[in-house]
Amino acid sequence: xxxGLENEGSVDCSPAEIQxxxxxxxxxxxxxxxxxxxxxxxxxxxxxxxxPYLQTLGEFLVERAG
Numbered sequence: 001x002x003x004g005l006e007n008e009g010s011v012d013c014s015p016a017e018i019q020x021x022x023x024x025x026x027x028x029x030x031x032x033x034x035x036x037x038x039x040x041x042x043x044x045x046x047x048x049x050x051x052p053y054l055q056t057l058g059e060f061l062v063e064r065a066g
Contacts, residue, residue, distance in 0.1 A: 002011045030046065037044040043064070047056045 002013065004010060034044045034046075043060075045056075045060055047053075
């Protein structure tokens with residue numbers, strides 16, 4: 001439940017529902033960015049922030065160079 005800060009009322013919600021909606025919208029957004037990137041001749045690579053960016057960049061450049 002979210003409570004308004006200035007007597008705006010409240011909104012009942014489910015954490016699972018919020019998670020599901022967020023994941024759906026995030027996936028739609030990333031799909032859109034990927035499509036636009038590829039359509040315009042750009043590379044698209046979704047990466048994890050758990051991997052050091054220099055490692056990811058190095059691997060990407062090696063792969064791209066062929």
